[in-house]
């Protein structure tokens with residue numbers, strides 16, 4: 535059964551129900567998801583723009599980012615409803631249904647992540663883990679001074695930055711289309727549907 539929480543057109547159940555008018559606040563993101571998100575953003579931005587590449591602070595900030603992602607993966611199995619992979623994992627079936635709905639001019643609204651957003655989320659987390667691994671390898675005897683590894687690390691960092699930019703832009707565009715402040719929801723945990 536597809537458990538993605540797409541909001542129905544008419545009220546169906548205590549959480550999904552949307553009245554015809556007025557904002558409907560729904561608690562969506564738990565404390566850990568919000569802490570995870572903004573801590574991860576801070577780590578990535580610090581390593582990209584503030585901390586000296588390869589220095590101790592850079593190394594530990596990178597490891598912290600990787601640890602956050604690993605913790606988020608665990609949370610994806612035991613966390614609150616919309617934090618769970620089962621709620622949003624972008625299966626081919628969900629991706630197809632979402633794509634078809636968009637092409638049909640519908641505006642499917644999801645309580646949790648929509649399937650495209652979920653795909654990007656997984657890509658962002660994978661990139662952070664890959665940066666952790668390539669960063670670690672650069673410090674090992676076997677790969678010390680290997681230029682291709684440094685280039686790979688740099689390439690991954692640039693890809694992450696570009697993907698995060700696209701992700702942030704998508705969050706703003708989807709907020710307009712779905713008439714819900716997604717960025718604010720990642721701060722407060724509450725989505726208000728208008």
Ligand code: HEM
Pocket residue numbers: 577578581582587588589592593594595596597599662665666667668669670671672673684687688691692694
């Ligand atoms: C969020 C994770 C990370 C990001 C965004 C990140 C980003 C970057 C960036 C932008 C550079 C500069 C590349 C260049 O212009 O040469 C760099 C270099 C470097 N990073 Fe990371 N990094 C991360 C994690 C790590 C980790 C976990 C380690 C080590 C354990 C690490 C070790 C290094 C080293 C040694 C360099 C210098 C490479 C060189 O000499 O060119 N990084 N990183």
Ligand code: HEM
Pocket residue numbers: 567570571574575578579606617646647648651655656658659698701702703705706716717718720
């Ligand atoms: C390095 C930068 C960033 C990274 C690595 C990143 C990563 C992520 C990840 C992994 C998630 C999934 C959250 C979860 O379920 O635990 C997420 C969600 C989200 N992010 Fe980011 N993010 C970044 C920057 C931003 C920025 C700058 C914004 C604001 C404009 C933003 C807005 C959001 C929003 C609104 C969601 C929830 C989307 C939804 O409602 O489905 N992110 N982000």
